[in-house]
Amino acid sequence: MSRIRTRFDSLAARRARALIGYIVAGDATSGPGLMRALTAGGADVIELGMPFSDPMAEGPIIQRAHERALSAGTSVPGVLEQAAAFRRVDEDTPVVLMGYLNPLERYGCTAFAADARTAGVDAVLCVDCPAGERSPLERALEAEGLEKIQLIAPTTAPGRCREILTHASGFAYAITLRGVTGAADLEVEAVRARTAELKALSDIPVVAGFGIKSPGDAARLSEVCDGVVIGSALVGAVGGCDNAEAAAVQLEMLMHSYRTAIDSGNPA
Amino acid sequence: MRNEPSAPDSEGYFGEQFGGRFVAETLIAALDALEAAFEQARGDAAFQDELNAQLATYVGRPSPLYFAERWSAQLGGARIYLKREDLNHTGAHKINSCMAQALLARRMGKTRIIAETGAGQHGVASATAAARLGLECVVYMGARDIERQKLNVYRMQLLGAEVRAVESGSATLKDALNEAMRDWVASVENTYYIIGTVAGPHPYPLLVREFQSVIGREARAQILDAAGRLPDQVIACIGGGSNALGIFSAFIDDAEVALIGVEAAGEGLDSGRHAASLGRGSIGVLHGNRTYLLQDGDGQISPTHSISAGLDYPAVGPEHAWLMQQGRAQYVSCDDAEALAAFHALCAGEGILPALESSHALAHAARIAPQLDAGDILLINLSGRGDKDVDTVRSLTP
Numbered sequence: 001m002s003r004i005r006t007r008f009d010s011l012a013a014r015r016a017r018a019l020i021g022y023i024v025a026g027d028a029t030s031g032p033g034l035m036r037a038l039t040a041g042g043a044d045v046i047e048l049g050m051p052f053s054d055p056m057a058e059g060p061i062i063q064r065a066h067e068r069a070l071s072a073g074t075s076v077p078g079v080l081e082q083a084a085a086f087r088r089v090d091e092d093t094p095v096v097l098m099g100y101l102n103p104l105e106r107y108g109c110t111a112f113a114a115d116a117r118t119a120g121v122d123a124v125l126c127v128d129c130p131a132g133e134r135s136p137l138e139r140a141l142e143a144e145g146l147e148k149i150q151l152i153a154p155t156t157a158p159g160r161c162r163e164i165l166t167h168a169s170g171f172a173y174a175i176t177l178r179g180v181t182g183a184a185d186l187e188v189e190a191v192r193a194r195t196a197e198l199k200a201l202s203d204i205p206v207v208a209g210f211g212i213k214s215p216g217d218a219a220r221l222s223e224v225c226d227g228v229v230i231g232s233a234l235v236g237a238v239g240g241c242d243n244a245e246a247a248a249v250q251l252e253m254l255m256h257s258y259r260t261a262i263d264s265g266n267p268a
Numbered sequence: 269m270r271n272e273p274s275a276p277d278s279e280g281y282f283g284e285q286f287g288g289r290f291v292a293e294t295l296i297a298a299l300d301a302l303e304a305a306f307e308q309a310r311g312d313a314a315f316q317d318e319l320n321a322q323l324a325t326y327v328g329r330p331s332p333l334y335f336a337e338r339w340s341a342q343l344g345g346a347r348i349y350l351k352r353e354d355l356n357h358t359g360a361h362k363i364n365s366c367m368a369q370a371l372l373a374r375r376m377g378k379t380r381i382i383a384e385t386g387a388g389q390h391g392v393a394s395a396t397a398a399a400r401l402g403l404e405c406v407v408y409m410g411a412r413d414i415e416r417q418k419l420n421v422y423r424m425q426l427l428g429a430e431v432r433a434v435e436s437g438s439a440t441l442k443d444a445l446n447e448a449m450r451d452w453v454a455s456v457e458n459t460y461y462i463i464g465t466v467a468g469p470h471p472y473p474l475l476v477r478e479f480q481s482v483i484g485r486e487a488r489a490q491i492l493d494a495a496g497r498l499p500d501q502v503i504a505c506i507g508g509g510s511n512a513l514g515i516f517s518a519f520i521d522d523a524e525v526a527l528i529g530v531e532a533a534g535e536g537l538d539s540g541r542h543a544a545s546l547g548r549g550s551i552g553v554l555h556g557n558r559t560y561l562l563q564d565g566d567g568q569i570s571p572t573h574s575i576s577a578g579l580d581y582p583a584v585g586p587e588h589a590w591l592m593q594q595g596r597a598q599y600v601s602c603d604d605a606e607a608l609a610a611f612h613a614l615c616a617g618e619g620i621l622p623a624l625e626s627s628h629a630l631a632h633a634a635r636i637a638p639q640l641d642a643g644d645i646l647l648i649n650l651s652g653r654g655d656k657d658v659d660t661v662r663s664l665t666p
Contacts, residue, residue, distance in 0.1 A: 063437075067437070075567070075568065102568075105553065128292060128553065129553075135290075
């Protein structure tokens with residue numbers, strides 16, 4: 001059974017929700033320290049961002065982290081090394097690589113999938129390769145037994161959800177409403193409805209993410225799905241630190257506050 | 269309708285691989301809605317009538333075809349004809365597509381326009397079309413470009429648009445495009461995104477090409493009228509490639525007509541400072557489509573350079589990638605110095621200030637015309653006027 005499945009099953013058995021932390025590879029450090037800080041603070045799954053020069057779907061905080069990582073010389077090979085270093089010290093926590101298609105195709109999809117597998121990566125989320133587009137990536141991931149995380153948008157029509165889920169494994173990532181209509185109550189109801197819809201179509205877990213800021217928001221959203229992803233809040237904290245040691249302390253404290261909020265909202 | 273030999277398939281691909289919709293899932297529904305509205309408007313006579321009326325009375329179409337007799341004689345070879353897109357309202361071909369897209373936006377019930385701009389020409393055209401239809405307008409522009417193109421920033425503001433500076437990445441056109449996409453993800457309910465060139469996710473490459481094809485339809489009829497036959501070569505500059513596809517599209521079926529796209533070689537193709545995506549790039553995915561890109565060995569997008577801000581872009585429309593692969597169009601390049609020389613030649617020889625973008629097409633014509641004879645006809649798309657470039661030219665001319 002995959003690490004992701006094992007982790008979600010064990011959470012379900014405890015009636016707990018998954019806490020997923022996102023940081024950008026090569027931001028502040030090329031070692032596994034920040035990933036370990038996330039798990040020490042209570043992260044169940046780690047999403048590791050792969051730096052790209054043009055991260056179209058990211059907000060300014062995460063975009064700046066991509067720029068920092070690129071100036072530090074991190075690209076796909078560095079991401080894989082960092083994931084491998086983490087895997088040597090943590091055999092159980094699932095690692096999802098999240099990034100953009102062009103650097104992966106340049107590396108070679110087949111080579112990327114094979115090397116990711118070897119590094120102990122569990123799944124890949126390619127932001128700008130939505131279900132059905134023509135790229136060798138999906139087949140390459142399947143060939144190596146890597147799981148394919150797919151995004152579902154608030155605007156995604158029901159028929160399209162069905163199509164996306166045929167290309168998805170691991171978990172489905174439901175993007176929360178935000179921007180003009182992003183009142184927190186509305187988000188919770190939208191995620192509740194979307195989760196029910198996805199659960200009717202597939203048995204993979206559903207997590208919510210994009211723009212979840214406070215521990216309180218994370219707790220309320222986690223009540224209506226299987227887990228939440230925290231990104232900008234963590235990446236912003238890393239950006240505000242002078243060195244990797246300080247960032248690790250910050251990340252662990254932050255993750256712990258989300259963990260506490262989520263677990264008290266969902267008593268075991 | 270004329271047949272469309274280079275139309276994308278139903279999934280938005282030209283040939284097997286170029287084009288597509290390589291965007292985050294958050295934009296898929298918006299692109300579906302745009303595609304449906306575009307297809308419907310395309311077949312609606314009332315929309316076409318409204319567009320044609322705006323093109324005639326507001327944009328100033330048809331634009332003339334002009335025989336550059338003195339310049340042809342100076343070069344001593346082929347007869348050179350210029351399609352005068354520089355005479356359009358706002359000074360370039362950009363307004364053709366902006367006016368059409370603004371009408372489409374209104375038809376879709378959108379009240380807000382966003383656009384990205386490099387040199388500012390597409391921003392000015394978008395702001396103009398938005399003002400004409402009473403729509404709110406926000407233009408994203410790289411902070412470095414804002415510094416380089418202050419006059420156009422002020423023009424957009426006079427037209428009622430808000431210009432938002434983009435500080436991320438290289439703070440140029442590609443970063444402005446990223447930022448406009450981010451805005452659109454959050455605002456799609458009331459916002460229409462006017463992309464300025466034949467790039468981006470499907471249906472934009474098709475839609476912009478369609479709205480620019482008026483250039484080629486007019487030019488084909490005009491050259492038949494003026495010269496009694498089709499040209500031997502049609503020449504246009506290539507940034508994203510919208511003016512080139514606008515004029516090429518009418519001649520694609522005419523196998524005897526050579527189609528030549530001219531990219532910006534900047535300080536030279538071997539200098540590393542150029543914008544020749546087709547000439548020196550490789551296949552990749554950026555801004556929603558698979559095409560030729562300037563990228564490094566890690567697949568990160570490379571910085572570009574051209575004397576002309578409108579050509580300073582690391583990718584190119586997917587249809588050009590396909591036309592090159594098919595061998596239907598050829599792509600060459602001219603460097604900054606050649607473009608500048610052609611700029612001066614047309615100013616002095618014909619009394620026309622060409623845009624530095626268009627000067628790349630002129631420079632290629634100047635290179636080949638002397639080897640041809642007076643029986644040969646070159647048709648050049650003079651895509652914009654050079655008033656905006658006067659400061660740049662002055663600073664570069666000793």
